[in-house]
Amino acid sequence: MLEITGHTRVFGILADPIHQVKAPQGLNRIMAERGVDGVMVPFHVASADLATVLTGLRAVKSFGGAIVTVPHKTAIVPLLDAVSDAARLVGAVNAVRREPDGRLVGEILDGAGFVAGLRAAGHDLRGRSAYLAGAGGAANAIAFALAEAGIARLTVHNRTAARVEDLFGRLRRLFPDLPLASGDPDPTGHDLVVNATSLGLRPDDPLPLDASRLAPGQRVAEIIMQPAETRLLREAAARGCRTHPGLPMLEGQLALMADFLGMVPPAR
Numbered sequence: 001m002l003e004i005t006g007h008t009r010v011f012g013i014l015a016d017p018i019h020q021v022k023a024p025q026g027l028n029r030i031m032a033e034r035g036v037d038g039v040m041v042p043f044h045v046a047s048a049d050l051a052t053v054l055t056g057l058r059a060v061k062s063f064g065g066a067i068v069t070v071p072h073k074t075a076i077v078p079l080l081d082a083v084s085d086a087a088r089l090v091g092a093v094n095a096v097r098r099e100p101d102g103r104l105v106g107e108i109l110d111g112a113g114f115v116a117g118l119r120a121a122g123h124d125l126r127g128r129s130a131y132l133a134g135a136g137g138a139a140n141a142i143a144f145a146l147a148e149a150g151i152a153r154l155t156v157h158n159r160t161a162a163r164v165e166d167l168f169g170r171l172r173r174l175f176p177d178l179p180l181a182s183g184d185p186d187p188t189g190h191d192l193v194v195n196a197t198s199l200g201l202r203p204d205d206p207l208p209l210d211a212s213r214l215a216p217g218q219r220v221a222e223i224i225m226q227p228a229e230t231r232l233l234r235e236a237a238a239r240g241c242r243t244h245p246g247l248p249m250l251e252g253q254l255a256l257m258a259d260f261l262g263m264v265p266p267a268r
């Protein structure tokens with residue numbers, strides 16, 4: 001970290017609870033590497049206080065923006081001055097930038113970060129078929145990013161089928177030509193298999209899909225960051241699949257977050 005002076009821009013991460021957040025370490029490292037005079041610190045904010053905090057942050061001229069995480073990602077959308085198309089469609093924001101005039105602009109980078117992580121691991125998605133387990137917030141963001149990355153078809157499987165139809169309704173508006181199917185637990189025949197449910201957080205969780213059907217040639221990606229190796233990833237590796245754990249997905253997103261938040265050194 002650079003020395004903090006009167007010129008230092010302050011960035012925050014809005015969360016409750018706060019102790020588990022990982023983005024500040026990554027973004028402070030990126031700012032140091034880029035020679036940016038800025039610092040990211042935890043903003044522990046309860047849901048009931050979010051609107052008040054945002055009103056205050058609009059007036060803080062040295063505030064550059066914030067990362068937004070649980071439980072604020074959806075609730076923050078109507079409180080911002082503008083959000084991107086992706087954020088509006090997903091209904092969630094995970095990064096907010098403060099413009100020089102004080103306006104707060106929201107973006108969702110979860111899905112783009114996930115795709116960037118896969119690309120960095122050598123997996124180009126164009127023309128591939130994808131199987132997605134889950135239809136919650138994270139799955140919505142990933143589905144939009146996969147569609148944007150040019151996949152050829154998408155199958156979504158979720159415990160609650162109504163959420164899949166809801167996701168498809170929104171996807172069709174932006175990507176009318178993308179073939180969509182609501183799936184069963186069997187991921188056979190898809191190049192990329194993604195777990196975007198919360199199953200795997202606990203060691204005794206059931207698997208999000210039928211891992212016994214996984215076969216060599218398939219890539220299996222996980223959004224769960226802790227534990228780093230879920231039961232799904234272990235089963236996938238044992239069946240000869242390439243695996244992508246959740247942590248590099250955050251890494252893939254950090255540079256996008258830094259760019260969005262304007263973490264660039266001043267022009268000389």
Ligand code: ATR
Binds near residue numbers: 139198
């Ligand atoms: P997030 O924002 O992290 O995606 P979420 O919107 O609550 O969180 O979504 C959680 C996802 O995990 C959903 O797909 C959820 O399935 P439902 O839509 O049926 O709730 C899935 N999930 C969570 N617990 C599950 C369980 N015990 N069995 C199957 N799916 C589960």
